[in-house]
Amino acid sequence: MRSMMEVDAKIYVAGHQGLVGGAIWRRLRTAGFGNLVGLSFQELDLRDQAAVAAFFDREPPEYVFMAAARVGGLRPTLPFRRSSFTTT
Numbered sequence: 679m680r681s682m683m684e685v686d687a688k689i690y691v692a693g694h695q696g697l698v699g700g701a702i703w704r705r706l707r708t709a710g711f712g713n714l715v716g717l718s719f720q721e722l723d724l725r726d727q728a729a730v731a732a733f734f735d736r737e738p739p740e741y742v743f744m745a746a747a748r749v750g751g752l753r754p755t756l757p758f759r760r761s762s763f764t765t766t
């Protein structure tokens with residue numbers, strides 16, 4: 679993997695325990711990137727703007743891979759079907 683990122687660059691992978699984030703995390707590790715930061719949902723809720731700002735102030739990453747999201751298939755979406763399936 680050729681990369682412009684330095685192997686010791688601090689890289690924050692948001693959603694690193696998820697399907698996509700986990701794959702990115704493993705790919706970066708395999709490519710030799712050793713300064714990865716992964717925070718669980720409990721450690722940093724990305725909906726909490728103040729907590730996110732505090733994290734970026736405290737230990738600013740040089741790169742961010744954003745793979746955190748609330749993902750659902752058909753069943754989790756059913757309660758929201760009106761907003762999910764209608765257009766305005």
Ligand SMILES: NC(=O)c1ccc[n+]([C@@H]2O[C@H](COP(=O)([O-])OP(=O)(O)OC[C@H]3O[C@@H](n4cnc5c(N)ncnc54)[C@H](OP(=O)(O)O)[C@@H]3O)[C@@H](O)[C@H]2O)c1
Nearest residue numbers: 693695696697698699719722723724725745746747748749
């Ligand atoms: N899977 C696919 O095939 C695919 C394909 C194309 C695009 N995508 C997109 O890629 C993104 C990730 O999908 P995924 O399949 O990897 O989902 P996933 O397996 O459910 O992983 C999502 C991750 O985001 C974390 N998360 C959710 N809300 C958060 C919050 N408020 N703060 C911090 N972390 C939060 C989850 O933490 P917890 O585990 O603690 O809840 C989980 O680790 C989505 O935008 C999806 O649409 C996915």
